[in-house]
Amino acid sequence: MKENTSLKTILNIVSVSLVAFSGIMAETAMNVTFPALSKEFHTNLNAIQWVTTAYLLAVTIMITTSSYLIKRYSSRNLWLVSIVFFVIGTLICGFSPNMTLLILGRVLEGISAGIAMPLVFNIVVATVPAAKIGVWMGIASMIISLAPSFGPTYGGALADTFGWRSIFFILLIAPTISLILGWKTVRAVKRHEIKGSFDGLAFVSLAIFLTSALLLVNKLESGKVDWTWLIVAIITLITFIIRGMTSKANFLNLKLFVKPKFIALLIPIALYMFILLGLNLIIPTYLQYFLHASSFWAGFSLLPGALIGALLAPIFGRLYDLKGAKIPLYLGNTIFTVVIVIMTLWVPKLSLPLIITLYILFIIGRNMAYTSAQTAVIVDEDSLEKADAMAIVQTLQMFMGALGTTVGALFQAKYGAVNGLQHFAWLAVVLSILIFGLFAIYFSKRFQVKRA
Template identity: 70%
Template structure:
């Protein structure tokens, strides 16, 4: 049986550490929102842009990953992502106002936007097919450890050394990445691109993503900016037209004509929407409604995230042995049951019950998410894998940003308790929709067999 060398393993871990760093900073900052609203004398809806700006930067940058992977070596991309992250983290840690803090977060997002798809591209390019599920799970494990530790890490530091220390201490991760990866991150096989980068398509998609979140964010004022809605429609239509007719290189939109790919792409992004929405809602609910400390609010997510992260390789192994059906169906049913309980019994939830429910939630979510992401990438031809990775990462990051925005919006408009409850009911609808998409995927698989 083919084995994965230590050098390959360390290279994968080194790249994953950069993605880990960005996600760690993002999830650690969620528990600081009540503190930052006082420090900068503003409201929660503005402060949540500390997370949303990061996620938007990741999303926009990930859209370029297919081109970057074909145009530049994986080693160069890794080094660039490390140094951009270090610069952004220093800026954020030294920020004395929100615009400077957002600049630092955007730079961190650009770094993570390079590193996150690169991790999975390296796995797909260097790991034998028989072990692809396990190593996709291991790559997800490194990245998933960030949301596991992030809220607790942030909560401890906010209560002791202050919010700025979140950034300064986090610099350990990119430095460790440099040490481990200097001799192990090597260039992977590329499919060189001869066409120029399609800057117009990139600009249209970026405008669409950013303006969409702005429109959702403005709903707190109870109004819809129809000019911005018009921009959303125009840029989306223009982007699709450009993608179908351009001779330049950006994203291969032909993947959206593949029923099997789309049927898994949507669940992947919807799982991210619900998880990042809850990752913002739960700590805020605990602090504002149950009056727990920042530490306990952050700690509430740690056991579930940690257990889910370490189970990812096992879920990958299940995929290797049994295929996608078991993890997708079982994982989604667990996910559905937990969000149903959260929605119905929101007002009766306490710290311990939230911790237990979140553990089960993450197990179900990660089981289905890992299976869906692996199956989606395995199904596409080798020459299209970087495009598939870029599309998957783009949409899941955008939906994660949207989940954060919707979560903050619901709690700002309805309060911590009712905002949590309504988000739970929304998650039930999403779970049912995902079930339908999973069924569509397996039906399409039978027809193609």
């Protein structure tokens, strides 16, 4: 039987992906403007990084609700709401006279992306033939990944010519295109209806935990542990776990955490995001402060690698469809690890051409493993748990992305542009070795299950 993906389904996926694309584009574009924002708002880089961290935190918190929202509301309504939040947030950012309003606008953009990102992948799972899920997960990832591909260059070019505010105004083109493509094609897809109410207590306790955890790490710049945030983080985490295991209301399905195979891919996915967004913050700042590159060239340094990685995502997805997860996971992480080791050893000698070359290889390895892990971790679950699995995966990876940004800014604030990059790179080496061990657990015969 020939299984084709209809034009309507394709436009559905592309339209929703563009909303997620828009938010991530703004996030990565702003990374190269940190020196300019620091001067305009008269504050340090560790404070400015909250322009990125607040966005990522908002995405993370919103994604925790995605399993409930996708089961409760139609995909069309969720898509339209995400566009409204993005447009309002973007206008606030563009006109913001101070840091407070800028961060508020970023939070609204984060809410938009937090709705759209899991919605994209759930639409893929619900509408694409099983034999082509790997390819279309790759295509959806490609569209979203084009944002960090173009973001830094886009942001650097506009910051150097029209100023950083223009970054937001021009971005309004993306949701406009999304509306044009999706008005007649984004429709409700089959979903598993739920009974019962939303678990507000579990949501609030998890949101407070995620926020306090980031604030705790951010406060480490002073060299001391903030015991208040530590206590809040511990109490809210315990509250969330107890509530999640005992409540009959709807939120995240914590029973997935008892599955070793799920955890063995969940953690690598999160670590890949931590390392990627940490380096995406550190490298442009390193180039501007140490090599005295312009905002444009600092942003451009990430473009070739991110663009190549995004365009290769469907190919990596096809490799998964044909060969399974083992080859792309191990091969991708091997390339990823080797490149990080080289980058770590050569930090004081890095030049712009060398950074561009290493980043290309870094992204190829990272995306090969990341795309396959994200596909496998969802495909492994039954239909009733796919939305929960996606919500957990994207919640943790976005939180780890926010954490990577915070840690990257902390390292550079504490150790300087050069040593900050080297310290973070050494941390990445350790984490990449840990990922090999987690892959070994995933493929262990002890935990193998037959796939339908």
